[in-house]
Amino acid sequence: xxxxxxxxxxxxxxxxxxxxxxxxxxxxxxxxxxxxxxxxxxxxxxxxxxxxxxxxxxxxxxxxxxxxxxxxxxxxxxxxxxxxxxxxxxxxxxxxxxxxxxxxxxxxxxxxxxxxxxxxxxxxxxxxxxxxxxxxxxxxxxxxxxxxxxxxxxxxxxxxxxxxxxxxxxxxxxxxxxxxxxxxxxxxxxxxxxxxxxxxxxxxxxxxxxxxxxxxxxxxxxxxxxxxxxxxxxxxxxxxxxxxxxxxxxxxxxxxxxxxxxxxxxxxxxxxxxxxxxxxxxxxxxxxxxxxxxxxxxxxxxxxxxxxxxxxxxxxxxxxxxxxxxxxxxxxxxxxxxxxxxxxxxxxxxxxxxxxxxxxxxxxxxxxxxxxxxxxxxxxxxxxxxxxxxxxxxxxxxxxxxxxxxxxxxx
Amino acid sequence: xxxxxxxxxxxxxxxxxxxxxxxxxxxxxxxxxxxxxxxxxxxxxxxxxxxxxxxxxxxxxxxxxxxxxxxxxxxxxxxxxxxxxxxxxxxxxxxxxxxxxxxxxxxxxxxxxxxxxxxxxxxxxxxxxxxxxxxxxxxxxxxxxxxxxxxxx
Numbered sequence: 001x002x003x004x005x006x007x008x009x010x011x012x013x014x015x016x017x018x019x020x021x022x023x024x025x026x027x028x029x030x031x032x033x034x035x036x037x038x039x040x041x042x043x044x045x046x047x048x049x050x051x052x053x054x055x056x057x058x059x060x061x062x063x064x065x066x067x068x069x070x071x072x073x074x075x076x077x078x079x080x081x082x083x084x085x086x087x088x089x090x091x092x093x094x095x096x097x098x099x100x101x102x103x104x105x106x107x108x109x110x111x112x113x114x115x116x117x118x119x120x121x122x123x124x125x126x127x128x129x130x131x132x133x134x135x136x137x138x139x140x141x142x143x144x145x146x147x148x149x150x151x152x153x154x155x156x157x158x159x160x161x162x163x164x165x166x167x168x169x170x171x172x173x174x175x176x177x178x179x180x181x182x183x184x185x186x187x188x189x190x191x192x193x194x195x196x197x198x199x200x201x202x203x204x205x206x207x208x209x210x211x212x213x214x215x216x217x218x219x220x221x222x223x224x225x226x227x228x229x230x231x232x233x234x235x236x237x238x239x240x241x242x243x244x245x246x247x248x249x250x251x252x253x254x255x256x257x258x259x260x261x262x263x264x265x266x267x268x269x270x271x272x273x274x275x276x277x278x279x280x281x282x283x284x285x286x287x288x289x290x291x292x293x294x295x296x297x298x299x300x301x302x303x304x305x306x307x308x309x310x311x312x313x314x315x316x317x318x319x320x321x322x323x324x325x326x327x328x329x330x331x332x333x334x335x336x337x338x339x340x341x342x343x344x345x346x347x348x349x350x351x352x353x354x355x356x357x358x359x360x361x362x363x364x365x366x367x368x369x370x371x372x373x374x375x376x377x378x379x380x381x382x383x384x385x386x387x388x389x390x391x392x393x394x395x396x397x398x399x400x401x402x403x404x405x406x407x408x409x410x411x
Numbered sequence: 412x413x414x415x416x417x418x419x420x421x422x423x424x425x426x427x428x429x430x431x432x433x434x435x436x437x438x439x440x441x442x443x444x445x446x447x448x449x450x451x452x453x454x455x456x457x458x459x460x461x462x463x464x465x466x467x468x469x470x471x472x473x474x475x476x477x478x479x480x481x482x483x484x485x486x487x488x489x490x491x492x493x494x495x496x497x498x499x500x501x502x503x504x505x506x507x508x509x510x511x512x513x514x515x516x517x518x519x520x521x522x523x524x525x526x527x528x529x530x531x532x533x534x535x536x537x538x539x540x541x542x543x544x545x546x547x548x549x550x551x552x553x554x555x556x557x558x559x560x561x562x563x564x
Contacts, residue, residue, distance in 0.1 A: 348476035358416045367452040380452045380474040409420055
């Protein structure tokens with residue numbers, strides 16, 4: 001017991017590092033339970049961005065002056081921070097707008113030269129739209145077909161169905177590390193090993209993984225992993241694609257423009273090596289700086305302590321919500337991380353969300369961009385409470401209290 | 412905030428949400444349309460039977476929050492017997508009520524319940540919930556099949 005507590009993080013102290021959380025909403029101290037949509041940024045990230053913008057801003061990779069050198073240095077430093085943070089030693093980190101762009105980049109590239117008519121792209125029933133739609137587009141372009149690994153009644157992937165679906169036609173397995181709607185942690189490594197044995201390329205949407213779980217790209221044994229900066233205490237509009245060098249060499253360029261070329265003439269253009277090949281145009285330099293600061297912030301907390309605190313919180317929340325009359329928690333995955341989805345009997349999630357907001361409690365209500373999953377669960381929408389490093393037991397109490405108001409109003 | 416919340420969830424709204432009127436699908440509909448709010452997944456289907464230029468019967472079906480359910484339910488009550496031109500004017504009036512601060516359109520006695528939607532104005536994120544059934548009604552009457560909240564301004 002003592003050992004567990006020793007590895008927890010001090011959420012009060014962490015909360016104080018997030019200026020935005022000190023405000024009141026509708027007369028109540030803000031309880032922010034929507035980190036799965038967008039996590040808040042600590043002062044260290046805000047300061048890093050401000051410092052870059054006020055001292056070093058210029059374009060990268062081209063200017064010979066001092067600011068240009070500083071900007072290039074800051075941007076490439078951010079890349080090396082990301083590389084070591086993600087355990088991508090023998091891989092490359094490509095900066096993107098976020099997970100969505102990273103997944104589109106891969107899906108688009110694989111549709112050219114890898115996917116053929118009749119090939120199969122294996123997705124899961126848990127996927128976010130951003131890991132569904134790009135693959136449908138890739139399928140439409142290549143003649144491949146999308147197949148889907150179902151979930152069981154607990155909200156875990158049905159691994160025997162996965163084994164049955166996996167075959168010689170499977171050329172891609174694309175799956176989320178953690179479900180944004182149910183919090184299910186998928187056995188990515190084991191699935192990747194089987195998929196790769198079957199000859200498929202493995203792409204992981206890590207939007208909800210990296211904010212909570214230590215990612216070691218090499219150990220995961222996947223070909224691509226994507227992250228989103230604003231889901232992990234960084235700015236919006238920045239994210240990254242980690243890919244093996246072999247695959248990044250093989251993928252065609254995604255967009256053409258400045259900085260991604262080796263040489264250009266009207267007769268022939270040769271492309272730069274990855275990662276530059278995939279970073280056409282002036283990148284989000286301050287975003288990369290902020291993302292690196294966010295990674296350092298997480299490392300400062302330590303993933304073990306973060307996970308221990310968040311797991312305890314999620315367990316408490318599931319228990320407290322399940323104890324409430326008329327409240328149903330959705331899913332009971334073997335391993336749940338970061339989020340709890342629930343329903344209040346007779347009250348639409350949007351109405352729940354609006355009432356909670358008037359008590360200063362910010363949750364997400366809706367389909368969470370996972371409509372196929374909602375269909376499978378037989379609901380149009382859910383209320384989702386999602387947790388970050390700054391959430392403590394008091395936040396769960398406030399959520400439960402505010403739900404009392406929902407039931408009084410709609411009772 | 413509590414007074415605004417009560418303004419949003421007035422008794423009329425809560426009543427229509429709990430006991431929505433005219434729920435179902437008319438078998439011999441002359442007009443129908445589906446409304447979708449892709450951002451929240453709400454859906455409404457409206458079916459209408461006409462008599463000459465007037466709505467004789469109207470029903471709605473779908474899934475939605477208290478605001479969209481009550482809005483659809485009240486709508487079905489007030490539009491019965493109205494002509495297409497009258498309904499067009501009413502849809503416009505409701506749209507103004509929901510979106511323009513200080514707008515207080517005059518409703519007839521029969522339409523009075525609609526004034527309960529005024530509270531939605533204080534919750535900009537919820538305006539589309541209230542307007543969805545009305546846009547869908549308009550589409551049904553004017554030959555549109557699908558309405559999507561993200562296709563309008």
